Amino acid sequence: MxxxxxxxxxxxxxxxxxxxxxxxxxxxxxxxxxxxxxxxxxxxxxxxxxxxxxxxxxxxxxxxxxxxxxxxxxxxxxxxxxxxxxxxxxxxxxxxxxxxxxxxxxxxxxxxxxxxxxxxxxxxxxxxxxxxDPVITALKNLYTKQEGDVLSAGYSVRVSGTRLRIA
The missing domain is CATH 4.10.520.10 (IHF-like DNA-binding proteins)
Incomplete structure (x- = not known):
């Protein structure tokens, strides 16, 4: 004030x-x-x-x-x-x-x-x-430890975002 x-x-x-x-x-x-x-x-x-x-x-x-x-x-x-x-x-x-x-x-x-x-x-x-609506904010390839849209077949990926559901 x-x-x-x-x-x-x-x-x-x-x-x-x-x-x-x-x-x-x-x-x-x-x-x-x-x-x-x-x-x-x-x-x-x-x-x-x-x-x-x-x-x-x-x-x-x-x-x-x-x-x-x-x-x-x-x-x-x-x-x-x-x-x-x-x-x-x-x-x-x-x-x-x-x-x-x-x-x-x-x-x-x-x-x-x-x-x-x-x-x-x-x-x-x-x-x-x-x-x-669900929003994906990041994808991380857990095999290469790289974030982005390149994924390795047969390996895990971390999906981050809001309002995501596991089906």
Whole structure:
């Protein structure tokens, strides 16, 4: 949050989704993953500046830094924090499996209804199917120890790649 690149770049609207098949349960529905575009603080400040509010961008950055530090202080004190009515950061605990006396504390976020409503009308730009085709990335002749497409008859070969199946 120390850089100040306040050139506004209008991001694409819409969401790109990828449909993945559920291989663990044939009856279960497929699941979707969203390709996320993250707006950083500089982008948010540039969006505010586009409205010609007359507020100095360095003052906005300073106030944002103070608010961030206050949120971190409250979280480190064990408090849940509502962030601008957009949702609540809250603490969660995970017990260690090997040592029950140790517990890991982490943080979760629950979005508010206002935030959920804001994304309910987002346009889906693209919906693509997951690529499940096998891909061979390398062949290694184990007799000559050479990689490439030249194989020795009667000798073993190592096939490397992704989504390969043994038939």
């Amino acid at each position: 120390n850089k100040m690149n306040l050139t506004y770049e209008d991001t694409e609207s819409g969401v790109n989704l990828t449909r993945h098949k559920s291989y663990f349960n044939e009856a279960a529905a497929d699941y979707l993953s969203v390709q996320r575009k993250t707006a950083d603080i500089e982008s948010l400040i540039a969006t505010i500046q586009k409205k010609d509010t007359g507020i100095n961008p360095y003052m906005i950055m300073y106030c944002a830094t103070l608010l961030k530090e206050a949120v971190i202080t409250k979280l480190s004190a064990g408090n849940a924090v509502d962030v601008f009515g957009l949702g609540t950061f809250y603490l969660i605990a995970y017990p260690q499996k090997d040592d029950e006396s140790k517990t890991t504390i982490s943080v979760n976020f629950t979005p508010s209804q206002e935030a959920r409503d804001a994304v309910s009308g987002v346009d889906i730009s693209t919906l693509q199917q997951e690529n499940t």
